């Protein structure tokens with residue numbers, strides 16, 4: 001746009017953007033003082049487009065008579081949380097689910113996302129078709145309140161993982177790179193692309209959470225309290241972003257506690273709950289007139305959102321029932337003044353007509369409206385509070401052009417697929433094969449491990465330090481017939497040390513991964529099987545290296561027999577003990593939280609330590625308790641190291657005392673009741689226990705994922 005009137009001072013928007021990026025403020029007066037002979041042309045910023053995103057069809061959601069009941073207390077008393085609510089959520093609109101605390105907002109959102117399924121009654125339809133949860137989850141994403149990001153990845157790395165997992169291998173690396181760059185630029189994260197996610201601000205974390213899910217362009221996006229913990233400016237930025245996403249034809253639904261008047265105006269559609277019932281459904285603009293018809297006059301200069309919450313909380317008398325009746329618990333369309341047609345009735349109408357009229361044409365309308373607002377807003381750049389405006393509008397522009405170029409061109413095709421076959425079906429549950437998922441998660445976990453100070457360097461330090469400490473304490477005793485009992489103490493301590501270090505680190509670190517796993521698995525990034533296999537394998541090399549270092553130090557310093565095969569046997573028993581203990585950590589970490597795990601795991605290990613054969617020899621254990629020894633992995637490890645040290649016809653030990661009871665290694669084995677023990681059997685038993693525990697941990701994990709819903 002060229003401005004001919006030289007008295008009008010205009011600045012290219014790019015210049016404003018550059019000024020913002022450099023942290024400079026443009027003084028309007030300095031601009032005004034420019035020579036009037038200079039013609040300045042407004043050059044609108046190139047809209048940041050999301051042109052590389054895969055195209056998706058628009059999706060409308062309808063739910064009717066949704067009931068959610070839980071049982072409470074010893075008598076399993078039923079408690080109705082959602083009481084037969086109905087509603088419509090349209091594509092291209094930003095919908096807020098609002099209501100007082102405890103009204104059932106999160107519950108409704110969890111049900112709509114498919115996160116909660118048991119205890120739910122009622123129907124949910126997608127574009128007039130009964131919802132197929134599996135397919136629905138491919139088209140939707142759920143961005144939870146706490147962001148759930150991996151701290152040890154940079155923004156760009158996190159995006160790279162998301163694109164690798166969420167976009168199929170049929171999309172080239174170059175295109176994936178373009179997607180990442182476009183999304184980061186559009187969401188204002190480009191300059192933070194090398195920042196570790198743990199160092200991002202709350203608003204940036206929220207944007208990154210959105211960016212991660214945006215890579216496969218889901219047409220439905222759910223947000224639980226997206227503004228929680230953000231300051232008013234970040235709240236505004238966040239809701240602007242959601243609004244721009246909705247303008248891209250997506251169905252954007254979020255829960256919100258009590259938006260400010262400024263935020264409230266930005267929502268297109270409001271769904272309000274009170275006591276598990278719908279008290280309002282309609283546009284934000286219709287709220288005040290609607291309340292007025294019921295004799296509830298919103299005072300001037302009062303935030304309508306706050307007023308509705310106050311009414312719902314009973315501050316102006318018992319109006320909830322009145323509102324629920326007026327809106328027919330969500331069945332009444334206040335825009336047309338009559339009940340919504342049944343959602344399934346949509347099936348009887350020509351599908352193309354519905355989508356074109358209800359979604360796509362409305363997108364066209366919004367395109368026009370927003371294009372105008374973008375133009376007029378560009379002129380606001382001079383007035384001072386320009387920079388955030390610029391960002392929001394660029395985002396909106398980008399989405400608009402995405403609609404123009406992408407969605408509408410593919411509308412017919414998408415509509416046909418969507419309405420003829422329900423939702424687009426594909427045999428694949430995930431975008432990538434399980435092997436690819438495994439490989440990407442493995443690489444990511446290895447990267448975390450490398451960057452995790454506790455997991456890596458503290459553990460390394462502990463193994464070396466304790467190795468030297470034990471080596472010094474039991475220095476040169478391995479060959480001495482007079483110090484066999486001390487040497488047995490050393491063998492037992494090895495078991496104890498390796499068991500606790502590998503078990504506790506897993507108990508402490510694994511549960512922290514669970515929230516991210518729940519989110520990523522729910523949003524269909526990868527299968528639980530691929531994830532589990534990757535994390536199972538990822539720590540084994542590190543644990544093995546630490547164990548080899550520790551064993552090499554203590555074995556040499558304590559002068560155990562310097563024969564390769566004995567060292568190999570000793571090491572393999574120690575390695576297996578640490579792997580088995582790690583598996584115990586996985587089982588405990590998968591089944592319970594950190595607090596319970598840290599207490600219970602050592603307590604549960606006590607019987608295994610008692611029945612290891614060190615404190616009481618096998619023949620001295622009462623028959624009815626002997627079965628515990630078969631379960632004690634410590635017993636197999638201890639027996640294995642004892643056999644490696646004293647078995648296999650080891651020569652007589654040195655001894656400087658007059659009488660040496662344990663001079664002959666066989667005597668030691670006899671005292672331990674290990675003369676008939678088999679090293680192969682010990683190793684075999686440890687391998688079996690290892691696999692049983694790993695499978696159990698997987699089962700617990702699957703149960704935990706299900707029960708968390």
Ligand SMILES: Nc1ncnc2c1ncn2[C@@H]1O[C@H](COP(=O)(O)OP(=O)(O)OP(=O)(O)O)[C@@H](O)[C@H]1O
Nearest residue numbers: 070072079081099100101102103104105106107108
């Ligand atoms: N599993 C459950 N057992 C018992 N009560 C439950 C259960 N889940 C939810 N509730 C109850 O259901 C009601 C609605 O909970 P919900 O978390 O959906 O409320 P909300 O509107 O999101 O509240 P807030 O805004 O405070 O987060 C609350 O009274 C809550 O105590």
